[in-house]
Amino acid sequence: MSKIVLVTGASSGIGKAIATFLSAKGYIVYGTSRNPKNEKEFSFELIALDVLKLDTINTAVNYILEKEGRLDVLVNNAGMGITGPVEETPTDEMRAVFNTNLFGAIDVMKAALPQMRKQNAGTIINVTSIAGYMGLPFRGLYSATKAALEIVTEAARIEVKNFGIEIVNVAPGDFATNIAAGRYHTPVFENSAYKEDYQTNLDLMDAHVGGGMNPLEMAKIVYKITNTKRPKIHYKVGGFMEKFSIVLKRILPDKVYEKLLMKHYKL
Template identity: 60%
Template sequence: MRQKIVLITGGSSGIGRSVGVYLQSRGYKVFGTTRNLKNHSEFSDFQLIELDVRDSEGIEQAIKKLMISEGFIDVLINNAGIGITGPIEETPEMEIKKVFDTNFNGPINLIRAVLPFMRKQKSGLIINITSIAGYMGLPYRGIYSASKGALEILTEALRMETKDFGVKITNLAPGDFATNIAAGRYHAPAVHSSPYYKSYSKSLAIIDEHVNEGEDPVKVAEMVLKIINTKNPKVHYKVGSPMQKFSLVLKKILPDKVYERLLLNHYKL
C-alpha cells in the first residue's frame, strides 16, 4: 500500500509538530512547513519545507514541488496560526491584518493550491485547525476569535462546493493546549493611561494562565488520526477539556446575555 502524504503548515513547533510526530510514527510520510528553515537546522522529526502561508506565489511553488517529488498530497492540515490579544480599539490595524493573513487568508491560499491536485486524484482530506475560541467573542481576544470563527464558516461552504470531487474538508477546534503560542502572540501594550488598562491586564494574566496549564497537544494529534480514519468526517470537531467543550453547549442553550455574564465572571471583568 502506498504511504500517505501529509502536509502540515506550522509544523516546526506546538500542535503542528505534535501532530506531525504522531502521524509519522503511525506510518504517514509527513512534511511540515516553517517560515525560516535556518531557525530549525537541527529539526529531525520529519521533513520541513520553507513556506510562508501569507505568500500565495510561494505556496503554489511549494505545492507543485511536493507533487513532483511525491505524486500525491493525501492530507492537508492547515495548522499555522498566530495569536493576538488586546482591546480592539487599541490594536494596530497592521497587526489585525497580519492575523487574518495568517489565520484565514493563509489556509484559503493553501486550499486553493491543493484542490486542483486533489480533484485530479479524486481524493484528499483538508483539516482546518481552528479554535474553540472561534465559537465565541472572547474579551481582548476578539480579533483571534474572529479569524478562527471565519475559518470555521468558510469550511462549511467549501464542503458543499467540493462534495462532488472526492475531497473531504473539516474543522478541528482545539481548546487550550500547552504550546509556545503565547510566546509568538502579539500583545497590544497594557498602557497605564488606557481606559482598558485594569481589565485588560487582568484578562491577559488569565489568558496566559490557560495556555500554561493547557493539556498535552498529543490529544489533538490523536483526534487528527481519528478524522483521517473516518470515512465521512463531520463538519466540526472539538478537542479540549470537558469544561471548554461544555462551554459550547452552554452557548447554544443559554440566552446571549446570560452567557455573556458567564464570560465576564470567568475573566473577572
C-alpha cells in the same frame, strides 16, 4: 500505500506534534515553517512555506507533488494569536492576523485542491479554535479569524463534495504550546481605560495556555480523521468546560451567557 501529508506551521507546538505523530504512524509527512532550520530535530521533512506569500505556497506544494505525485492530507495549522481591546488594537495588526489565520489558510487550500480534485480524493483539516465559537474579551480579533475559517470550511466542503474531497474543522481549546510567544500583544497602556482588566486577562490567558492539554491529543484526533471515511464537519478538542461552554452558548439566553463570560474573565 502511505498517505502523503502536508502540515503547515509544523516547527513547534500543535503542528509539530501532529506531523511527528503521523510520521510515526507511517505517513510521509512534509511539515512547513517560514524559516526551516535544525531539520535533524524532526522525524519528517521540514520545508519552507509562508502562508502570506503565494510563491512559497505554490513552491512547497509543487515540490511535494514532484516527489510523491499526490497529496492526500492537508493540515492547515499555521496561525498566529492576537490580544488587546478592540478600541486600542492597531487596525493594521487586525488585518495581519486575518491575512494569516483566514486568507493564508484559504490560499494553502487553493494550492492543494486542484491535485485532490484530480485524484478524486483528499482530506483538508483546518485547525480553528474553541475561541472561534464565542467573542472572548481582549481576544475578539483572534476569535473572529477562527470563526471565519469555520464558516469558510462549511461552505467549501459543500463545494468540493462531488470531487471526493473532505474538508473539516478541528477546534482546539487551551494547549501547552509556545503560542503566547508568537502572539501580537497590544501594549497595556498606562493611561488606558482598559489597563487593569486587560492585564488581568493577559495573566489568565498565559495561565490557561501553561496549564493546557498535551498537543498529542490534537495529533490523535487528526490521525483519526484521516482514517475516517466520512468525518464530521466539526471536532472540538479541549477540556470538559471548554467544550461545554459551546453548548451553553447555544442553549442560554445571550445576556446570561455574557454574564458567565464576564464572571469567568473577572470583568
